[in-house]
Amino acid sequence: MPAPIRLRELIRTIRTARTQAEEREMIQKECAAIRSSFREEDNTYRCRNVAKLLYMHMLGYPAHFGQLECLKLIASQKFTDKRIGYLGAMLLLDERQDVHLLMTNCIKNDLNHSTQYVQGLALCTLGCMGSSEMCRDLAGEVEKLLKTSNSYLRKKAALCAVHVIRKVPELMEMFLPATKNLLSEKNHGVLHTSVVLLTEMCERSPDMLLHFRKVWILVPQLVRILKNLIMSGYSPEHDVSGISDPFLQVRILRLLRILGRSDDDSSEAMNDILAQVATNTETSKNVGNAILYETVLTIMDIKSESGLRVLAINILGRFLLNNDKNIRYVALTSLLKTVQTDHNAVQRHRSTIVDCLKDLDVSIKRRAMELSFALVNGNNIRGMMKELLYFLDSCDPEFKADCASGVFLAAEKYAPSKRWHIDTIMRVLTTAGSYVRDDSVPNLIQLITNSVEMHAYTVQRLYKALLDDISQQPLVQVSSWCIGEYGDLLVSGQCEEEEPIQVTEDEVLDVLEGLLVSNLSTPVTRGYSLTAIMKLSTRFSSVCLKISSRIKKVVSIYGSICLKMYSQACLTRANDLLDLLGGNDVVPVIQTTLPTKPASAGGELLDLLGDLSLSGGPAPAPSVPVSQPPFLLDGLSSQPLFNDISAAIPPMTAYSKNGLKIEFTFERANPNPNIAVITIHATNTTEDDMTEFVFQAAVPKTFQLQLLSPSSNIVPALNHGSVTQVIRVLNPQKQQLRMRVKLTYTHKGSPVQDLAEVNNFPPQSWQ
Amino acid sequence: MIKAILIFNNHGKPRLSKFYEHYNEDTEQQIIRETFHLVSKRDENVCNFLEGGMLIGGSENRLIYRHYATLYFVFCVDSSESELGILDLIQVFVETLDKCFENVCELDLIFHVDKVHNILAEMVMGGMVLETNMNEIIIQVDAQNKMEKSETFIFQSPRQDR
Numbered sequence: 026m027p028a029p030i031r032l033r034e035l036i037r038t039i040r041t042a043r044t045q046a047e048e049r050e051m052i053q054k055e056c057a058a059i060r061s062s063f064r065e066e067d068n069t070y071r072c073r074n075v076a077k078l079l080y081m082h083m084l085g086y087p088a089h090f091g092q093l094e095c096l097k098l099i100a101s102q103k104f105t106d107k108r109i110g111y112l113g114a115m116l117l118l119d120e121r122q123d124v125h126l127l128m129t130n131c132i133k134n135d136l137n138h139s140t141q142y143v144q145g146l147a148l149c150t151l152g153c154m155g156s157s158e159m160c161r162d163l164a165g166e167v168e169k170l171l172k173t174s175n176s177y178l179r180k181k182a183a184l185c186a187v188h189v190i191r192k193v194p195e196l197m198e199m200f201l202p203a204t205k206n207l208l209s210e211k212n213h214g215v216l217h218t219s220v221v222l223l224t225e226m227c228e229r230s231p232d233m234l235l236h237f238r239k240v241w242i243l244v245p246q247l248v249r250i251l252k253n254l255i256m257s258g259y260s261p262e263h264d265v266s267g268i269s270d271p272f273l274q275v276r277i278l279r280l281l282r283i284l285g286r287s288d289d290d291s292s293e294a295m296n297d298i299l300a301q302v303a304t305n306t307e308t309s310k311n312v313g314n315a316i317l318y319e320t321v322l323t324i325m326d327i328k329s330e331s332g333l334r335v336l337a338i339n340i341l342g343r344f345l346l347n348n349d350k351n352i353r354y355v356a357l358t359s360l361l362k363t364v365q366t367d368h369n370a371v372q373r374h375r376s377t378i379v380d381c382l383k384d385l386d387v388s389i390k391r392r393a394m395e396l397s398f399a400l401v402n403g404n405n406i407r408g409m410m411k412e413l414l415y416f417l418d419s420c421d422p423e424f425k426a427d428c429a430s431g432v433f434l435a436a437e438k439y440a441p442s443k444r445w446h447i448d449t450i451m452r453v454l455t456t457a458g459s460y461v462r463d464d465s466v467p468n469l470i471q472l473i474t475n476s477v478e479m480h481a482y483t484v485q486r487l488y489k490a491l492l493d494d495i496s497q498q499p500l501v502q503v504s505s506w507c508i509g510e511y512g513d514l515l516v517s518g519q520c521e522e523e524e525p526i527q528v529t530e531d532e533v534l535d536v537l538e539g540l541l542v543s544n545l546s547t548p549v550t551r552g553y554s555l556t557a558i559m560k561l562s563t564r565f566s567s568v569c570l571k572i573s574s575r576i577k578k579v580v581s582i583y584g585s586i587c588l589k590m591y592s593q594a595c596l597t598r599a600n601d602l603l604d605l606l607g608g609n610d611v612v613p614v615i616q617t618t619l620p621t622k623p624a625s626a627g628g629e630l631l632d633l634l635g636d637l638s639l640s641g642g643p644a645p646a647p648s649v650p651v652s653q654p655p656f657l658l659d660g661l662s663s664q665p666l667f668n669d670i671s672a673a674i675p676p677m678t679a680y681s682k683n684g685l686k687i688e689f690t691f692e693r694a695n696p697n698p699n700i701a702v703i704t705i706h707a708t709n710t711t712e713d714d715m716t717e718f719v720f721q722a723a724v725p726k727t728f729q730l731q732l733l734s735p736s737s738n739i740v741p742a743l744n745h746g747s748v749t750q751v752i753r754v755l756n757p758q759k760q761q762l763r764m765r766v767k768l769t770y771t772h773k774g775s776p777v778q779d780l781a782e783v784n785n786f787p788p789q790s791w792q
Numbered sequence: 793m794i795k796a797i798l799i800f801n802n803h804g805k806p807r808l809s810k811f812y813e814h815y816n817e818d819t820e821q822q823i824i825r826e827t828f829h830l831v832s833k834r835d836e837n838v839c840n841f842l843e844g845g846m847l848i849g850g851s852e853n854r855l856i857y858r859h860y861a862t863l864y865f866v867f868c869v870d871s872s873e874s875e876l877g878i879l880d881l882i883q884v885f886v887e888t889l890d891k892c893f894e895n896v897c898e899l900d901l902i903f904h905v906d907k908v909h910n911i912l913a914e915m916v917m918g919g920m921v922l923e924t925n926m927n928e929i930i931i932q933v934d935a936q937n938k939m940e941k942s943e944t945f946i947f948q949s950p951r952q953d954r
Contacts, residue, residue, distance in 0.1 A: 033903050040902075076906055083806055083905065085821040105940045112909055119814045142936050152918035153812065177932065180922060188918045214923045221920055263925060265880065272924040275877050315876035350839035355875055386838040 029062050030055075032076045039084075052086050063094055072098055072109045079113055092117050092124050099131045107135070107143060111150045120156040129159050136166040144170070145181055152185035160189040164196050171203040176212035183207070183218035187225045197226055197233065208246050213263055213270055216250065220276045227283045237284065244284055244294045251277050251298055255305065271312040278302070278319040285327030292328040299324055303336055311351070314344070318355050325363050338363070338370040345377045350386055357381065357392035364399045375400055379409070382416045387423075394424060398431040406439040410449060418456050425460035429453050433465060443476045444522060447483050455490050458497025466499050470506055482522040484511040489526070491536055496545045502553045505540060508533060509557030513564045534558065544700075544729070544755055674789040680766060680781050684711035685740065687720070687766075689783075691790050699757050701790050707740050707748040711772070715740040718770040720750055725763060729755040740770070762791040793919040794878075795853055796823070796868040797912065799901065804828035807863065807901045808908050812919030823847045831857050831864055841875050844868055858882045862898050881924065885915060888926050892933060910936065 030038075035055060042048035059074045075094050082088035095117060098110025118125045128150075135147035148170065151163060167189060170182035190197050200222070207219035223243070227234040237243045254269045263270035281299075285292040302320045307313040317340055324337040341363075344356035360378070364371045378400065381393035394416065401409045410432070417428045432453050440446035450469060454461065473483050487504035495501050508515065512533055518525035540546050540554040674691040681687070685707065692702040709715050718738045724730045735750040756762060764783040769776065799808040806824050815823065826845040834842070836859075844853035848868050856878045857866040865882050869875075886896075888911060893900040901908055914929045915922055923929055 032906070036903055080905060082817075083809055085806075085817075087817065103943050104936070105943050108910070108936070108940065109906065112906065112913075116810075121814070140939070142932075142939060145932075149913055149917050154814075181917060184917045184920050184922055187920060213925060214928060217924065218920075218922060262927070265884075265924075270924070271880065272877060272921065275874055279874075311876060312880055315874060315880060318876055319874055350837070351841065351876065351879065354839040354841055385835070388839055388841060388843075 029058060029070050029074055029077075031073060032080060035077050036080065048084075049086075052081055052084070056081070056086070060090060063090070068101070071101075072103075072106045075109050075113050079109075079116055082116060088117060092122065096124065096127055096131070099128060099135075104140070104143065107146055111146045114150055115153045119154055125154070125156060126158065129162050132159070133163060133166060136163065136170065141175060141177055144178055148178070148181040148185045152181070152188040155188060155192065157192045160192045161196070164189050164193070164199060168199055168203055171200065171207075176210065176215050179207075179210070180212070180214040180218040183215065183222045187222050190225060190229065194229060197230060200226075201233075201236075205241070208243075208250065213273055217273050217276055220247075220273070220280050224276070224280050224283060227280070234283070238288060238291055244281065244291045247277050247281055247284075248295055248298045251281075251302070255302065266310040266312045267307060268310075268312050268316065271316055274302075274316050275319045278316070278323050282323040282326050285323070287328065289328050295323075295327070296329060296333060299329070300333060300336070303333075303340060308343075311349070314347075314349075314352050318344075318359070321359060322362075325359070325367070334367060335370055338367060338374070342374040342377065345374060345381065350384075350389065353381065353384070354386075354389055354392065357389060357396055361392060361396050361399065364396065368400075371396075372400060372405075375405065375409075379412045382412065387421065390420065391424065394420075394428060394431070398435060401435045401439060403439045403441075406435065406441060407445075410435070414449070414452055414456070417453065422460065425457045426462060429457050429461045430465070433468070437472075443479050444482065447473070447476065447479055447486075451486055451490065454497065454500040454503065455494070458500035461499040463499075466502050469499075469503050473503070473507060474510075479522070480507075480511045481514040481520040481525075483507060484515045485520045485523070485526060488515055488528065488533075488536070491540075495540060495543055498547055498550050501540060501546065501550050505537065505550070505553040505557045508537065509553075509560040512557070512561045530561075533561065537561075548733070675787055677785055677787060679705070679764075679783045679785075680768070682779065682781075683772075683777070684709055685715060685768065685770075686710065687768075689786075691787075699755055699759070701754045701756060701762070703752040703754065703790075705748075705750050705752065707750075708744050708746075709740040709742055710744055712742050713773050714742050715770040715772050715777075717776075718748055719768070720748075721767040721769075722752060723765045723767075724754060725760070727756075727758050727760055728762070731755075738770075756791050759791060762786040793872055794867055794869050794916060794921075795848060795919065796866075797916065798824060798827055798864075798866045798868070799908075800824065800828055800864055800866075801862050801898060802832070802864075804832070807898065808905055808912070810909070810912060812916075819847060827855060827866055827868070828864070830855065831866060840879060856882070858886075860886060863901070881915075881921060884924055884926055885912070888915070888929050891926065891930055 039048055039051055042051055055077065059078060062070060062074050071094060075091055075098060078088045078091040078094075091113065095110045095113035098106040099114065101107060101110070114125070114128060118128075132147045132151055132155075135143050136151075138144050138147070148167070151159065151167070155163070167182055167185050170178050171186060173179055173182070186200050190200070204219065204222060204226075207215065207222070210216055210219065223237065227237060251274060254274055257269055259267075260269050263273075265271050268274075281295050285295055299320055302316065303324070306316050306320075308317060321337040321340050324333050329337075338360075341356045341360055344352045345360075347353060347356075357378070360371055360374070375397075378393055378396050381389055382397065384390055384393065394413075397409060397413060401413075413428065413432055413435075417425065417432065420428060432449065436446050436449045440449070450472070454469075473480070476483070484507045487500075487507050490500060491504045491508075512530075514520075515528055516530055516533065518527060520526075537554045537558050541551055541558075546554070676688055676690040679687045679689045686709075688706045688708075690704045690706065692704070705720060707718065707720065716739050718735075718740050720732075720735065722730060722732060731753040733751040733753070735748055737748055740746075740748050754762065754764075763786070765780065766783055767778070767780050769778045771777070793812070795811070795813050797808070797810045797812075798806065800806045804825065809820065809824060811820060811823075823845070826847050830842055830845055840857055842855040842857070843851045844855050849870070853868055853870050854875065855866055855868050856875055857864055858879065859865075865886065867878050867882060869878055889896045889900075889908065892907070892911060893904070911929065911933055914932050915924070923932075
């Protein structure tokens with residue numbers, strides 16, 4: 026067999042592939058060659074093959090058949106083999122395979138190898154992916170190496186110990202004696218990893234922390250090391266941009282933070298050095314700022330004296346003015362952490378923070394927004410709100426929901442006056458209305474209800490807003506509700522806060538009717554507007570007959586559809602509706618003035634609903650007992666409505682396969698002829714029920730589709746019933762209606778899925 | 793702790809991927825794709841920190857990245873690492889690669905990905921920073937490479953230059 030190709034050959038070949046499929050082919054070919062080479066137990070080329078396998082693994086191709094080969098490489102005597110073998114183990118193996126346990130013996134031997142680089146490889150691998158069993162078995166070896174004088178091995182052993190402690194926390198005690206001398210090392214690599222080890226031990230065990238604080242009194246030792254680093258002057262070995270080993274400085278500062286937290290003595294011992302670092306560090310490069318940042322975090326976290334804390338916050342304030350975005354980012358993050366404890370100090374930088382709202386960087390904007398909300402208080406609410414509302418206007422959509430919620434919360438807590446509060450809410454609803462969370466609508470309604478003296482003002486402003494724009498659903502919902510409740514105030518022009526507008530009852534009804542008709546309104550919004558119309562029918566006292574005939578027309582068109590929506594979306598409102606219709610005793614849903622002519626208004630409404638409930642049957646007696654609500658609503662959902670109109674459009678069978686038959690029946694939604702209302706009826710002729718039935722539909726781009734909830738998800742067997750569902754299709758361009766349907770259901774225990782095209786729509790349905 | 797170190801080019805092709813936490817193969821590839829998607833959307837003059845994607849721990853972890861010519865170097869870290877410190881670490885890593893490969897470019901990383909792994913192993917171990925001194929790292933890497941070379945000479949096996 027010819028020698029397997031070299032890794033770089035393989036890489037070169039793969040790079041010539043022009044498509045994903047070509048690449049896959051090459052890889053598969055090479056994998057086959059590698060597999061047969063592995064089978065031949067070829068020692069010479071094993072490491073080359075595994076190297077290639079690792080490359081292919083990086084590209085995303087499966088490589089698990091190489092796992093055992095890695096083990097063989099690790100067991101080899103050659104350094105080259107071991108190197109690739111251990112790399113392979115780290116990339117391909119993890120604790121979930123049993124194979125890795127076989128490595129334990131090899132690692133043990135290699136930890137005691139004569140060559141330090143082999144020992145290093147073993148430590149590295151154990152420290153990366155050693156399981157708890159392996160760690161338990163080998164902890165002793167690691168501990169031995171922690172005491173060696175070889176700094177190369179000592180630093181690796183320290184990090185390996187961290188991994189062992191993470192996997193088997195009980196073994197922490199074992200490493201304690203070895204750590205005693207770690208800090209007296211001169212080698213920075215060892216110092217660095219030792220600090221990491223000590224940090225890990227302190228974070229994991231409060232006892233250990235106490236021990237380090239009180240018994241070993243680590244703090245002075247760390248302070249001394251830090252001092253040497255700062256004062257030592259230029260040291261070419263450890264210099265990074267003019268600062269001596271900034272990485273080590275940052276690590277020590279972090280450990281000091283943990284030691285000083287909630288401990289007065291330790292905190293006092295480090296006060297001086299922290300002040301020194303804070304004032305002397307060069308800030309022109311990132312390294313200096315990294316150290317300052319860590320220092321600030323430490324000062325804020327320990328029990329430092331107030332002068333030091335003010336110094337820290339001022340450093341953060343300076344960071345905010347820095348040109349470097351990264352610095353501004355960390356400053357905002359830190360200020361967010363400290364704003365609770367040092368509120369006043371952070372307030373001083375409020376204007377800078379608010380400026381950051383205008384930054385182009387998304388991460389900075391988000392933090393500035395969070396921080397701004399945290400800084401709002403009774404004194405600055407007006408100014409801050411102005412800035413935040415301006416931000417809400419211009420920010421990206423991803424922020425709008427959070428910002429709107431924040432504004433509502435802040436306004437609730439600190440609003441200086443009710444009018445200001447309502448103005449603020451209005452502003453949010455009109456600028457970011459579509460992003461406001463769903464639960465805000467009931468909260469706002471609650472708020473408006475409670476501000477009794479503002480009702481006239483509120484309803485007027487909301488009405489004016491509706492005239493401008495009906496696309497933002499929360500705004501529309503709140504406005505409809507208000508108009509329904511306080512429509513009488515609106516029409517009577519009673520507003521005190523601003524110039525009252527002249528509005529007639531007809532105009533109000535026009536607006537509400539417009540909401541029902543509009544394609545922009547969701548079913549919930551339609552529910553709100555229908556309720557508002559209902560309420561107004563009892564409040565608007567003038568020309569009851571004229572108004573009620575308009576309402577009758579509206580409800581006759583939308584009532585069936587809306588009531589169907591009610592049965593799923595809004596049962597309480599439906600019950601209110603029934604109360605209204607319940608006959609002569611009009612249950613007051615309304616809190617203010619009772620209508621002057623309840624009986625006739627109730628009766629007429631009853632009549633028109635009576636028309637709907639039985640298509641073609643005799644009208645029911647006017648006093649429909651309230652105890653029968655389910656019948657009224659259920660009866661509507663499964664019968665074809667508007668028989669007179671639907672006679673013009675014949676029904677059609679859209680799908681019939683495997684016993685499932687789906688029929689479409691049509692209605693035309695007056696007055697908008699562009700909307701076709703299709704009701705699907707699904708029936709099942711087989712002997713078993715079809716459960717978890719889901720009907721989905723898609724239409725070409727020029728159409729818009731709305732699918733309402735189905736009557737149920739079980740299509741009973743042997744035509745014992747049907748599932749119905751309403752589809753509304755908007756066809757403004759009057760194009761030929763086409764639909765693709767997807768059906769999923771479970772039949773006889775197995776899932777069934779089918780896709781179908783429906784093209785046989787009768788021309789009357791879309792012309 | 794560093795959760796992962798990823799290097800990919802401007803088109804999302806991975807040039808090095810090292811995970812210090814366990815994910816299965818599919819998830820690893822998805823993480824690479826997701827990270828590329830998040831990082832490539834960023835403007836040139838915004839800050840170098842991002843919240844991690846959903847697959848790699850979401851908002852608890854951060855992505856700290858630097859863009860050098862055609863390559864993105866991304867370190868995914870948790871809250872115990874200093875963001876600015878990691879930025880410096882990436883700089884040290886790239887400078888070390890530059891010294892080892894002499895004016896390193898993407899092709900070097902493509903053809904010598906195992907060498908890059910070896911260099912990285914001297915800097916980060918088990919997700920923790922091991923050594924930050926560039927010269928120290930280079931000395932160790934050179935010594936180990938010499939060992940490999942000497943073996944091939946003695947045992948007359950195929951050139952170690954795989």
